[in-house]
Amino acid sequence: MIELIKFEIGKIFSKKVVWVLLLAVLWSMGSSIYRDARVLKFNNIKNKEQVQQIVAPYEGEVLTKERIKIREDYEKKLRKKDNLSPEEFVLSSILNFDYTLDIDPDYVIGDKEYKKSELKKDLDKLKQEGKTDTFTYKNMEYIYNLIDKKEAQTYHYKMEWNYGADFQRMAPFLSILVIVGIATIFSSDYQNNTASLVLSSKFGKNKLIISKILSSLVFSTIIFAFVNCVFLSYIALDKFKGWNQALNSLKYLEATPYNITVIQYYIRGLMFSFIGIILFTLLVMLISLLVKNNILSMLISLGIYSAPVFISSFMPTKQLAIIFRQLNLEELISVEALFRNTDTYNIFGTPVLYANLLVTISVILIPIVAYTIIHFGKKQAI
Template identity: 55%
Template sequence: MAELIKFELGKIFSKKSVWILILAVLWAGISLVTRQHIMLKLNGIDGVKEKQKILAPYEGEVITKESIKKLDDYHRTIRKKEKPSKEEFLKSEDMYFDYTVNIDPAYIVDNQQYKEIEMRTQLDKLKKEGRTDTFEYKNLDYIHNLVKEREIPTYHHKMSWNYSADFMRISTFLSTLVALGIATIFSNDYQSDVASIVLSSKNGKNKLIKAKIISAVIFSTIVFIISNLSFLIYTAIENFNGYNEPLHLLRYLESTSFNITILQFYIRGLAISFMGLILFTFLAMLVSLFVKNNMIATVITLVVYHAPTFICDFMPTEGLYKIFGQLNISELMRIEGMFRNTDTYNIFGNPVLYSNLLITLALISIPIVLYMTVHFGKKQTL
């Protein structure tokens, strides 16, 4: 079995396209650090340590609407300055990015936007009307309980996490790597005219199928680790600053329903994204079983990943739009929307966050798709 796994891994990693994309992933991660280093040097700042020393006096400053407006005006002024000082540059760029977050975001509930105080008002109204047993009330109350107790917003340098935890960008690399490396794992045997030999051999429909599955999982795990470590370098050089800050103070995730830290978000994101990657890997293998042409199998695999987003661009934002846009493999791998949005589904009269529903569907789907891969793999015919 070990020899078969080694053989299958060798076939996957022998593809030039796979190595080109792996190098592209490494460059994407390293370039984040390079650009940061160049920007600091151009403004006379001697690396990350000096930057953190300059910004240290502002750490823990309470963020208010007034202070955001003041910094926004400062940002506009400094950007017009021909040669700002070190502190001016850092305040108007790095600090500005982390400071000017939405401290009073709107949350989506039943396709309507509510701020926290508006939720309380609407809940009181529904109570007075005696509608506490309705899904509308349960849903609003559920989301309100998740977001009502938030820490006082304070400034902390944490912008590197927006790049290191860019699961959307990373998942694009990963889905393409799976399409290039895994989508041909069965079809290549037919296209290279070795299927007749493989299927007639003693282990052709048993051990070899298991070896292909194991090698596919190993490949996906390797590229997952490489991709995420490449992007984590940026935050590592920044000494993981801001890891213990609330997630809702991370730019673009202000309206999250999760009361967790940035580090907890990152760890959960890794786990969920990896789950999605494994499911996508098994789907790619299933496509490869039924499509005996390498190019078509690769294209179909990429379509499985990108199609839901593409379809939503042409759908009205009602009805099936929500299902197509949220309950799909790309959302599972990208994960950002799962933590950013507060959308729920009515499950037997109870509100369930779409992130929890999507994870549940993935956990159910993985063994089913794996079983189908083994089942149809053993039934291969020429």
């Protein structure tokens, strides 16, 4: 079995396109690091330690509308200057990136957007009307209780986490690597007319199918670890500065319903994204087994990943559009929307965040798809 797994992994990594994509990941992050270094050098800044020294006096400040307005006005004023000092550059761009957050974000609940105060007002109104047993009330109360636990946003230098933990940027690399590496794992045997020989061997009916599944999962685990480590190196250069800060103080995630830290977000994000990659790997394998054509297998696999969001634009109802846009593998692998949105689903009268629903469905589907591959694989071998 081990020799079969090694053989299958060797076949996957023998594809030049896999190595090209892995190099593309290195180039993508390397170019970002080089760009940052050039920007700092252009503005006469020695290194990021100097940046952190400049912003140090602002560390821990509680963000208010007044303070944010001051920072925004300062940035507008400096835009009129031709040459900025190192301190002016840092305070007008790098500081403002983490400072000018949305401290009163909108939360989407049903078809409406609410500020926290508006949500509380509508909750009180429903309570006065005696509608506490309705799903609308339960849903609004559930979201309000979540966001009410969040900490007040404070300034801390942590902008590297927006890039190093950018799951949305990693997702295309991972999905394409899975497609080019796995989509031909069964179909190539049929197109090369080696399937009948292989499947009639003593390993054909059982061990070969299992070895292909295990080798594909090993490959996906390797590329997942590689891509995430490459991106994590960006944060490591700053010694993971800001890892213990509240998630709602991270740019673009101000409206998160979760009261967790940045590092907790990253760890959960890794788990969710990995679940998505494992499920996607198994689905790509199943397609390869059933289609028996390399090109068609790759196209269908790409469609499974990217088509749901596109199809959602043509759905006849808004609810169907939301389902297609949210409950798909692209959302799970790219992660960020799972932590940014407050959308819920009515599961037997109980509001469930769509992130929890999507992860649960995916975990349930993994053994089902694996069993389906084994089942149809054995039938193909007969």
